[in-house]
Amino acid sequence: MLDLAILGLLEERGDLHGYEIRKQLREGLGLLANVSFGSLYPALARLEAAGAVEATEALEPVEPPAAPVPPTGSLSGEWAVLRSRRRATRRGRGRRSRKVYRITDRGRSLFADLLTGQGAADDPRSFGLRLAFARHLPAPARLALLERRRLQLTERLAEVRTAGGQDALDVYARAVVDHMADALQHDIGWLDRLIETERSAATPGAALAPGATAAVGGGAR
Amino acid sequence: MLDLAILGLLEERGDLHGYEIRKQLREGLGLLANVSFGSLYPALARLEAAGAVEATEALEPVEPPAAPVPPTGSLSGEWAVLRSRRRATRRGRGRRSRKVYRITDRGRSLFADLLTGQGAADDPRSFGLRLAFARHLPAPARLALLERRRLQLTERLAEVRTAGGQDALDVYARAVVDHMADALQHDIGWLDRLIETERSAATPGAALAPGATAAVGGGAR
DNA sequence: ATGGAGTATATCGATCCGATATAGCGGCGC
DNA sequence: GCGCCGCTATATCGGATCGATATACTCCAT
Numbered sequence A, B: 001m002l003d004l005a006i007l008g009l010l011e012e013r014g015d016l017h018g019y020e021i022r023k024q025l026r027e028g029l030g031l032l033a034n035v036s037f038g039s040l041y042p043a044l045a046r047l048e049a050a051g052a053v054e055a056t057e058a059l060e061p062v063e064p065p066a067a068p069v070p071p072t073g074s075l076s077g078e079w080a081v082l083r084s085r086r087r088a089t090r091r092g093r094g095r096r097s098r099k100v101y102r103i104t105d106r107g108r109s110l111f112a113d114l115l116t117g118q119g120a121a122d123d124p125r126s127f128g129l130r131l132a133f134a135r136h137l138p139a140p141a142r143l144a145l146l147e148r149r150r151l152q153l154t155e156r157l158a159e160v161r162t163a164g165g166q167d168a169l170d171v172y173a174r175a176v177v178d179h180m181a182d183a184l185q186h187d188i189g190w191l192d193r194l195i196e197t198e199r200s201a202a203t204p205g206a207a208l209a210p211g212a213t214a215a216v217g218g219g220a221r
Numbered sequence C: 001a002t003g004g005a006g007t008a009t010a011t012c013g014a015t016c017c018g019a020t021a022t023a024g025c026g027g028c029g030c
Numbered sequence D: 001g002c003g004c005c006g007c008t009a010t011a012t013c014g015g016a017t018c019g020a021t022a023t024a025c026t027c028c029a030t
Helices: A003-013 A016-026 A037-049 A076-088 A105-116 A124-132 A139-164 A171-201 B003-013 B020-027 B037-049 B077-089 B105-116 B124-132 B139-166 B171-201
Strands: A053-057 A100-104 B053-057 B100-101
Touching: A003 A016, A003 A037, A003 A053, A003 A100, A003 A124, A003 A171, A037 A053, A037 A100, A037 B105, A076 B003, A076 B100, A100 A105, A100 B105, A100 B124, A105 A139, A124 A139, A124 B171, A139 A171, A171 B124, A171 B171, B003 B020, B003 B037, B003 B105, B020 B037, B037 B053, B037 B100, B053 B077, B077 B100, B100 B105, B105 B139, B124 B139, B139 B171
Parallel strands: none
Antiparallel strands: A053 A100, B053 B100
16 A cells, blocks of 8 residues: 555665655655655565565675675665765764665566556545556556546545435535535546546557657646 | 544434444545444543543343433434334344443543644544534634644645656656645635635624524535 | 764554454345 | 344454654764
């Protein structure tokens, strides 16, 4: 449920250690907000135990070069350069432990499973996340995701309408229920636009027309 | 966090036992959905331990009348009548254990605290719940609640806009972020309408004008 | 140098959810 | 009549997440 977020981030952005993952999730995509350490570290441990990610302990020892950060050369980029430079100027005992995580093939397959995610769907965060990573999904699965979500929202709207139908509600409760229905309709409209764009990008006549998905950006602003 | 919902329900609807509380929360107000037993029963136990509610074991014994459902006369209404009628037609050993909960003065005071709830505010469910029970709040506190929420949403919108500003996002991620910003603006507009209604209902000139809050129902249709 | 701010990992307790266990009861069909 | 299904009803368990907190190292300003 945030395994998906972690795997997606590792897939798209490369290396990353716990603290960075949290930062990117809080800043990068405005979706997940929060994601406290109390959930992040257990999740990373879980993923590592499941073989979906590999952790390389990147606390460089006192000896200068002697790479104990061995496989896969240039992952950490300019950031690691700065790091080792600082270590050179200041005294040894390279900074803190710091585990850098890398996604495995096992993890990539798990990521694909979580993305389609037929098993248990519902909540809005989960959907937003899946859609944000929809690029890694084949076109039909993308469409299925959108339509499944649309169905869920429609059902929810019917429930809320039923709840709002009873007139035992006072002004404030009614305002809340009405607004909820309104927001749901708004979301459904957005999904409809996305679905239409997705469909027209896959029209049989325009089989090999790249760049056709350029106008997806919902109804924002 | 759902203590508020339970207390509010007991305050407005009277008696109620666990199963009924869940039903009313799922159907009655479309807000909270879910509220599984796994959270409800612990919450009830918690509230009972805190002295906010009193539980009367209402498994009526074999003897017909002999009220062990003693204080506060006509709480359970027609529902209890049906219940006892059925017991009369079928054999004794009145059905299942069934604890009926009643709110105490202690609970009412706790309810008031949770309603204003300066301590930790944020999440949307909590706000929706508070607003739905806003009737039990004095007018200034009501206004404060709305404005606090408005401020939070404005801050969140700024964050989301910042996140959307970076152009490293692909079409789908952008669609998600844009829609999130859009939904936030929609919510803020709704709050603005509520705030205005609330303000105009409290204009100094129209001090004793009841019924002035009749047009609150947001933009819902 | 002292101490605050930022980086970094980890754990704790509380809350909540979904699934599941248990059990009384009414009605339906055959 | 009798078995089974489904509704009412309470309770517990494991898993996920959050917020707070502990710990430690580094950098920079004073």
